[in-house]
Amino acid sequence: MQLNGFDYQRVQVSDGVHLSVAAAGSGDPVVLLHGFPQTHLMWRHVAADLATDHTVLVPDLRGYGDSDKPEDTGETYSKRTMAADVVALARAFGFEKFALAGHDRGALVAIRAGLDHPDAITHLASLDVLPTLDMWDVMHGASAAVGFHLYLMAQPPGLAERMIGAVPDEFFGHFLDAWIQHPDAIPADVRAEYLRASREAVPSIVADYRATATIDITHDTADREAGNRLRMPVTVLQQDWGAALGYDATALWRRWAENLDHRTVSCGHFMAEEGPAEVIKALRDLLAR
Template identity: 80%
Template sequence: MQIPGFDYQRVPATDDVSLNVAVGGSGDPIVLLHGFPQTHLMWRHVAADLAGDHTVICPDLRGYGDSDKPADTGRTYAKRTMAADVVAVARALGFSRFALAGHDRGALVAIRAGLDHPEAVTRLASLDVLPTLDMWDVLRGVTASVAFHLYLMAQPPGLPETMIAAAPDAFFGHFLDLWTRDPAAIPPDVRAEYLRASREAVPSIVADYRASATVDIADDEESRADGATLRIPVTVLQQDWGAALGYDATALWRPWAPDLAHVTVTCGHFMAEEAPTEVIKHLRSMLA
């Protein structure tokens, strides 16, 4: 499936990894990064609107969708590595500076891009995720059961891949169902595409999550120790997890993002599909 009106191309991110990228519109660039268990298609409503006056770049992250899925060698799916992909792809398309928005896993990549490449990222939006260190800190006790997949995919290579590959549609479909308040937001053809893409990417998806329990933590701890912050305007759109998990989301975000706009959005996790009008409004406010 494709976003109507967008052009598709394979863009090199490194010498041996290329990403599947949809590009539409013209004007100042914004890169949109998808989450789990999705592809760039999750941005179809938002991308179509923003393309009216921006160049909109929607890649499949490495390891997802129709992008390359290299074997993991330890840092292959580190957010630092995936963030470098994004910067390289934007430059290959002619943009040395761009706005960046990410959802879920894509937001973690966006955060790392903002920390590592302040010369490239002009402003940043994060949809429904916490920075990696804070995410692990707030998950405790029985409430951590909502994130069982984080612990499963953090295990050493072998068991997680075998278990998930045994029933991939049941596994990935569980999250599409559980995290969606409005099932109509993900129609059958889009759901089928997400499941198809995820079935073909089990090892790389697991490697992405495993990185967030290993090398991503080390990178974030280093950034925190160095006092690194996102020195750009940051917009965070988030469900009200804090009430359920017992934390103040704005307080957790503030040390990372001094120039912060934190907004609570009432919808399911897949907000770009369930509440595209609200997401568009806040992204346009950020871009303005």
């Protein structure tokens, strides 16, 4: 499946790694990064709107969709490596500076891009995640059962890959069902594409999550100890997870971003598909800051 009106390319972003990217529009650039267990297709409504007056780049992250899935060597799927992919992708299109929005896993990549490449990221949006250190800090007790997959995929290589690979459609389909308030927002053909893409990427998806329990913690801890923060305007869209898990999401985010607009959405986790008008407004508000 493809985004209507977008041209598709495979762009080399590092030695031996190419990303599949959909591109359309003209004007100031915006890059949109998808989450789990999805592909770039999750942005189909938002990307079409933004492309009316922006250049919009919508890649599959490394390890996902139709992008390359290199074997993990420890830092292959660190958010630092994946963020460098995104900067290289934008430069391949001629952009040294660009706005960046990410959902879920893509939001973690966007946050790392903002910390590592502050001169390249003009505006940053994060959809429905906490920064890595805060995510692990708030996950505790029975209420953290919603994040069981985080702990499963944090295990050493082998077990999680075999378990998930035995029933991939059931595993990935569970999240598409459990995290959505409006199931019609993900049509059957799009759901089938998400399942196909995830089924074919089990080792790299697990490696992405494993990195968030290992090397990503190291990188984020170093930034926190050094006092590094996101310097660009930041918009955060989240469900009200804080009420269930007992934390103040805005306060946690302010430790990372001073110029912050934090909003709670009325839909489920897959907000770019469930509430595209709300997401579009938030992103356009951000781009105007």
